[in-house]
Amino acid sequence: MFLNHFEYFAPKTPAETLELVARLGSKAKILAGGTDLMVVMKAKAISPDYLIDINGVEEFKGIFCEQGKGAVIGTNTKLAEIQFSEAIQAKYPALAYAAGEVGSSQVRHMASLGGNSCNASPAAETPTPLVAMDAKVVLSSISGERELPLEEFILGVRVLDLAEGEMLTKFVLPEPKLKSACRYAYMGRRDAMEIDCVNMAVNIELEDDGETVKNVKLVMGSVYPRPLVSKEVTALLLGQxxxxxxxxKAAEAAQGEAKPIDDIRASAEYRREIVKVLARRLLKEAYAAAKGV
Structure with missing residues (x-):
């Protein structure tokens, strides 16, 4: 399980990093936490000629929360920092919880939020609540920046809407709406650090009456090549x-939309059943939390 030969770079500034990304192109990979990258390199699934280690670039780290203005999280912010951030726990508890359920403590102190999305695994934990909360990603290059919803950035298994010369530099989370709540849950043998067989997030916003659904977004993970946003649940529950x-009915609708596969972690049939269970549970929990119950 040896790594291939590669040239190593350790930039200290965003400008230096983006110059390297532009010059080295697809022959290079970004090294943040390395908890996924090193595994696939050792397995010879990829063999990059260059590694760009961004751990020395302070501008790519940190959580910036401002009341009324949402949050910005740097791509190389470690999952443990998100898990224990009081600001994230208060404003985005579903994200804090999801970050805290990734692997082991050692993994969470190395793994980055950006890596958890850029790895583009269908079973990744944090993209599900981020998509539910309408998070956006900022993609940077020497030519400038562009911003797009996370759900449009992850296109499939290991496939991203990332042009050559670009890298993900930050996440932008909107301020939670009044009378809203987002909740996250998963099913998997997490005590054994098992990858999720299903995960899900539900974000609900209520009208001024505190009972009628104004907006709802249910997102499923590990049942489709990318985070799957339910259209039928939204159609069923809006205005209700x-x-x-x-x-x-909504849980059954989500179950019908899921397109899981059979693999070593679970059968497709089991995953579909879990989708229904999690949807029922999370819709109740998010609705009650949005009502302030």
Whole structure:
């Protein structure tokens, strides 16, 4: 399990980093935490000619929260920092919880938020709540920046909307709406550091009456090549006051939209059943939290 021969760079500034990304192009890989990259390199799944280690670039790290203005999180912010951030726990508890369920403590102190999205694994933990909360990514190059929703950035398994010469530099999270709540859950043998067989996030915003659904977004992970945003759940619940019967219909709708596969972690049939269970649970929890119950 030896690594291939490669040339190593350790830039100290964003400008230096982006120059390297532009000059080395697709022959280079970004090294942040390395908890995914080193694994696939040792398995010979990829053999980059160059590694660009961004751990010395302070501008790519950190959590910046301002009341009323959402949050900005640097791409190389470690998952443990997100897990224990009081600001994230208060404003985005679903993200803090998801970050805290990745691997082991050692992994979370090395793994980065950007890497968890750029690895583009269908079972990744943090993209699901980030998509539910309408997070955007900022993609930077020597030519400038562009911003797009995370759900449009992750296109499939290991496939990103990332042009040559670009890198993900930050996440932009909108301020949570009044009378809203986002909740996250997963199913997997996490005590054994097992990858999720299903994960899900639900974000609900209520009207001024505190009961009628104004917006709802249910996002499923590990049941599709990328985070799957339910269209049917939104169509069913908009403008409605949730009842157990309506929630059951929505859970069945999410189950019908899931397109899971059979693999070593779970069968497709089991995953579909878990989708229904998690959807029912999270819709109830997010609705109650949005109501302030």
């Amino acid at each position: 006051k949730l009842t157990d019967q309506l929630i059951e």
